[in-house]
Amino acid sequence: MRIATWNVNSVKQRVDRLLPWLDERAPDVVCLQELKVTDEAFHHLLGDALAARGYQVAVHGQPSWNGVAILSRVGLTDIVAGLPGGPGFPDQEARLVSATCGGIAVRSVYVPNGRVPDSEHYRYKLEWLETLHELVAAGPADQVVCGDVNIAPADQDVFDPAAYVGQTHVTAPERAALQRLHDTGLRDVVRDRWPEQRIFTYWDYRAGMFHKDLGMRIDLVLASDPVAERVRAAWVDRQARKGKGPSDHAPVIVDLDEAPDGDIGPVVPPPSRIAKTGRIPQA
């Protein structure tokens, strides 16, 4: 089962990147963030194209800002839009949608930015994270939190730690809030697999930051132990950040082995080229 997460920075502006990417990477579950559209606009924009690709959709949008979704072709049940009991700014925003996909509780999250340390928005971010912590702590054994957490977990996750001192995304309270999520048993599966590598998921559009690989790693797949044990690949799809009209974030892709009990939801047929030739195709 392949799970991916991607902050698309306006799904309306990203349709011509999103659909070819789905065809190429063929994820079974996709968590999207920063849709910047209403539920109605999302369905109008992508409903048919996603259905044709076999995806069911759980979308939690709002006009102009935020907005999250889960696409799944391994089942989509127990859909919950929003963070129950969570704070607003001042009203609740569309920053979380949850569903069960292939036996795993999946949460697509877009954590508040925080803007400036100690600002109202920063306090909102910390409160939001604490409510997410409570939700995860009460969650099932098999769960993943996927999305844009707007926190660089460690200094190695920003291109220049000195440049970020005093900035949001790297402060001790934010990192402590992320650690609280880890304390529930969630593991950062990309960092676990690549402990020392330079890995970023976001690069500012300005000043050639992507070209120079000056970025941050703020998009994470956090998996509970039973799911983390199944991870066979975990990587950042930098190709999706290249070319014309990219998001400023790249997708994170994680491949899981089958669950020990074999419960992976509906079986996904293998690519037809394998079935036809009966051998591994040439790259």
Add this chain to the structure above:
DNA sequence: ATGCCTGAAGGGTTCAGA
């Protein structure tokens, strides 16, 4: 240049993003 790019809303500019 102290918001360098991009997106959205709304209106000929401002805010937000990380």
